[in-house]
Amino acid sequence: MTPFLIDPDAPGRILPPAPPAVFGLPVRTLGIASHWCSPATGALLAAEVGRRPRNLHTHLQRISLWTDLDDSAAVTAAIVDFWIVLGPCGRALRQRVLQRHATTLAAAGLADYLSARLEPGLDRHDPQVACPGSVLARPVEGSLRFMRHSATATDLP
Secondary structure, eight states: OSSEOOOOOOOTTTEEOOOOOOOOSSSSSSSSSSSOOOHHHHHHHHHHHOOTTTOOHHHHHHHHHHOOOOOOOHHHHHHHHHHHHHHSSSSSHHHHHHHHTTHHHHHHHHHHHHHHEEEEETOOTTTGGGTTSSSOOOOOOOOOOOOOOOOOTTTTO
């Protein structure tokens, strides 16, 4: 691996390295261009969802990409992540996604569960939505109980 670049017009001149690029598809449409349509792009979109989960555009691009690639497991994981981020908001949008991908979600056994959760949304700790490929789901068995340590600095030795 070369740590520097050579100027093609002047081979003796070394160019300084460029700063790392921030991932982003060149267009802001929901559909992915055919030359970007690959599992590698899906992995980059999943990483971007993990880095910036509130970017709804990236979620919809990820769902669109996996739908175009006809990967039902990845579509299900992308929809689960999208629903986790939306929470109780965006009921109409979640309903449209549910209607459009009903057969895919039914095959994964989530269509009925998600339709029952239209009003409250999904919790990322819900074990029902644990699926391979989900970036944001953190399933927990049993009930959640968050504890707070009540010791103050004066109680410590």
